[in-house]
Amino acid sequence: MKNNSIEIERKFLISGDFTPYVIKKERIIQAYLTADTKRTVRVRIKGEKAFLTIKGGANPNGFSHLEFEYPIPFQDGQAILDLAQPGIIEKERNYIPYGDHIYEVDVFHGKHEGLVIAELELQSEDEEFEKPEWLGIEVTGDERYYNAYLASHIL
Secondary structure, X not given: OEEOXXXXXXXXXXXXXXXXXXXXXXXXXXXXXXXXXXXXXXXXXXXXXXXEEEEEOOOOOOOEEEEEEEXXXXXXXXXXXXHOOOOOEEEEEEEEEEOOEEEEEEXXXXXXXXXXXXXXXXXXXXXXXXXXXXXXXXXXXXXXXXXXXXXXXXX
């Protein structure tokens, strides 16, 4: 969850079958207008909606960063994709309730076919959470698993 425009998030690879627990799926296409370690600006198409998101660099442990997200007209989002840096992210987001939280499991397509990453948004960095059996190793803070990195690199 977001608190005063600060996103607190943990990321994990997947080590088991999460699919029986999915309650909702969405197709996401996103690209970056700028992406470096201090800031990213991205456009995201999620279903029939579009968003512009500005993120600040992560804190040293990689758990938190400033994030501002704004809905924009769908047609504007599609046009902005054409202005973005090379490297579009294509993924299917799966929503899975577990304990008191919702895990968002991204199944990547295109040049990252086969990559699956679970994300969990928290209220605070030290918030306790339950880990399902299908959750693998934590990659929070590993820049190779940031979407901005994946847009221009292949793992």
